Amino acid sequence: MQHSNMAETDGAAPAKRAPAIWLFIALDCTSFGVFFLVFMVQRLGQPVLFDQSSQHLDAGLGFLNACILITSSWLVAWANIAGREGRIDHARRLLLAGMAVAACFGVVKIYEYYTKFVAGITVATNEFYTFYFALTGIHFIHYVGGMVILGILAQGPSRYMPEAMAKASYARWLEGGSLFWHMVDLLWIFIFALLYLIGAR
Amino acid sequence: MIGKIAAAPRNAWLLLLAISGLSFLAAELMGERHVAIAAIMAISAAKILIILLRFMEVEQAPLFIRRYLYVWTFGIAGAIFTLWWAAT
Amino acid sequence: MNPYRYARALAWTGPLLLIGTIIFWGVLGQNIPPYSPALGAEEFAAQIREHAAQIRIGMIVQMPISVMWFTWSVAMWQVMRAIEIENGSNQVLSLIQLFGGAFTTIVFILPCSVWLAVAYRPEVMDPKTLQIMYDFGWMFFDMAYSLTTMQLIAWGVCMLQDRRAKPLTPAWAAWFTMFVVVSFLLLTMMPLVYDGPFSRSGLLNYFYEFGAFFIMWIVVAAYTLKAITRLEQEHWATNAAQ
Numbered sequence: 364m365q366h367s368n369m370a371e372t373d374g375a376a377p378a379k380r381a382p383a384i385w386l387f388i389a390l391d392c393t394s395f396g397v398f399f400l401v402f403m404v405q406r407l408g409q410p411v412l413f414d415q416s417s418q419h420l421d422a423g424l425g426f427l428n429a430c431i432l433i434t435s436s437w438l439v440a441w442a443n444i445a446g447r448e449g450r451i452d453h454a455r456r457l458l459l460a461g462m463a464v465a466a467c468f469g470v471v472k473i474y475e476y477y478t479k480f481v482a483g484i485t486v487a488t489n490e491f492y493t494f495y496f497a498l499t500g501i502h503f504i505h506y507v508g509g510m511v512i513l514g515i516l517a518q519g520p521s522r523y524m525p526e527a528m529a530k531a532s533y534a535r536w537l538e539g540g541s542l543f544w545h546m547v548d549l550l551w552i553f554i555f556a557l558l559y560l561i562g563a564r
Numbered sequence: 565m566i567g568k569i570a571a572a573p574r575n576a577w578l579l580l581l582a583i584s585g586l587s588f589l590a591a592e593l594m595g596e597r598h599v600a601i602a603a604i605m606a607i608s609a610a611k612i613l614i615i616l617l618r619f620m621e622v623e624q625a626p627l628f629i630r631r632y633l634y635v636w637t638f639g640i641a642g643a644i645f646t647l648w649w650a651a652t
Numbered sequence: 653m654n655p656y657r658y659a660r661a662l663a664w665t666g667p668l669l670l671i672g673t674i675i676f677w678g679v680l681g682q683n684i685p686p687y688s689p690a691l692g693a694e695e696f697a698a699q700i701r702e703h704a705a706q707i708r709i710g711m712i713v714q715m716p717i718s719v720m721w722f723t724w725s726v727a728m729w730q731v732m733r734a735i736e737i738e739n740g741s742n743q744v745l746s747l748i749q750l751f752g753g754a755f756t757t758i759v760f761i762l763p764c765s766v767w768l769a770v771a772y773r774p775e776v777m778d779p780k781t782l783q784i785m786y787d788f789g790w791m792f793f794d795m796a797y798s799l800t801t802m803q804l805i806a807w808g809v810c811m812l813q814d815r816r817a818k819p820l821t822p823a824w825a826a827w828f829t830m831f832v833v834v835s836f837l838l839l840t841m842m843p844l845v846y847d848g849p850f851s852r853s854g855l856l857n858y859f860y861e862f863g864a865f866f867i868m869w870i871v872v873a874a875y876t877l878k879a880i881t882r883l884e885q886e887h888w889a890t891n892a893a894q
Contacts, residue, residue: 403647560591
């Protein structure tokens with residue numbers, strides 16, 4: 364994965380453009396970081412309750428979802444490389460594959476919420492579950508947003524713009540969109556550890 | 565070394581799946597909780613680092629953001645472990 | 653005529669309202685932080701009765717000064733319009749921002765009237781009635797966030813489209829602002845809990861969200877003032893001869 368050809372296709376643009384999506388990622392990570400720390404601070408006073416509640420979560424499903432997101436993220440990373448090299452159709456196929464894999468994440472997550480509601484567990488059950496629904500819920504909103512972005516990118520460059528302009532614009536959006544998607548993957552890793560793993564057993 | 569193994573995105577993918585499995589097993593099976601939690605958080609940080617380097621090509625990001633994301637990754641992992649420890 | 657006439661005065665109403673809000677809504681209104689939803693009705697009523705006079709003064713002033721959110725939005729609209737005209741006169745974003753600002757003004761005013769009613773004659777009211785009114789004020793205040801989110805997303809997107817070599821508002825300020833208003837999504841949790849960090853007086857949904865909102869307010873206000881200075885300079889540089 365080299366960026367060496369970016370400079371030729373975009374001229375001076377990356378220096379001006381790149382910080383924007385990166386800044387958003389840094390800010391989003393910061394706010395999730397705050398939630399993680401608040402979770403751990405709230406846990407200080409009631410570790411037993413938090414651990415017992417955590418044991419009611421299915422760590423296997425969390426693990427499955429981590430693998431799903433990693434695989435999807437990997438496919439999207441390849442799509443970004445293909446798009447950068449001008450192989451647009453290949454990129455679009457990889458994006459669709461990435462979305463198909465990621466769709467399983469949504470199915471697993473909704474199944475998980477369903478089993479919780481059936482068991483009578485809601486946001487109000489206890490503080491652990493407030494965090495469980497808040498953290499996974501906010502992450503899920505990011506996931507849905509990411510899927511929409513991937514879906515738009517899978518349509519390929521605009522057919523209405525002049526071709527050169529459309530391709531340059533597509534490469535930029537593909538880069539930004541895939542970065543966002545990797546962040547969705549990356550955040551799940553901490554959420555998985557925090558909610559499912561450290562209280563397991 | 566991790567950098568070399570993970571150099572190709574394909575390897576990065578396999579590596580990520582493998583160490584995800586490790587952290588899952590550590591959580592489920594390891595008896596010594598301190599070691600298990602330390603391992604889980606270290607593996608989480610390593611996974612995030614691989615994603616940052618191999619999938620996101622963080623080296624292309626502006627320097628201050630790159631540094632910040634490294635600090636964020638290890639800072640959060642370390643803080644979670646410390647706060648877990650403090651609660652025991 | 654100078655197209656930025658009045659703009660500076662309007663832009664100052666933003667920081668002015670910020671100071672007023674801290675004093676009248678915050679300090680006098682007993683909103684730093686607000687009463688916890690975990691308080692029992694009797695205890696809550698006792699608190700309100702004790703502080704009724706100062707809450708009344710706070711809300712009586714906060715209601716009329718809140719109109720400055722709208723006048724400030726008009727200053728933001730003037731900056732956005734300048735960018736939009738340069739970019740081909742699509743005025744969608746400035747329109748969305750202006751309506752968002754007008755609606756947000758209502759979000760400032762209406763809950764204050766509810767809290768004013770709570771402080772009007774608490775000594776003769778049933779504590780539970782006081783409590784539901786107070787809750788209602790907070791539900792409206794927190795959960796109408798999409799109006800403000802819409803306003804400031806439109807502003808941020810527009811600022812990113814500025815083609816100046818040195819943009820009127822730097823990209824970081826635009827992204828930071830959009831990030832803060834999107835993070836209001838966290839308030840979704842507020843009506844579901846009665847205690848803890850997600851409650852209306854909690855660590856996340858009060859201290860974090862309102863802290864970020866106030867910092868964002870300062871950032872937007874500062875760059876709106878700066879932008880108007882630059883736009884006026886640009887205007888007189890090209891129209892000096894006339």
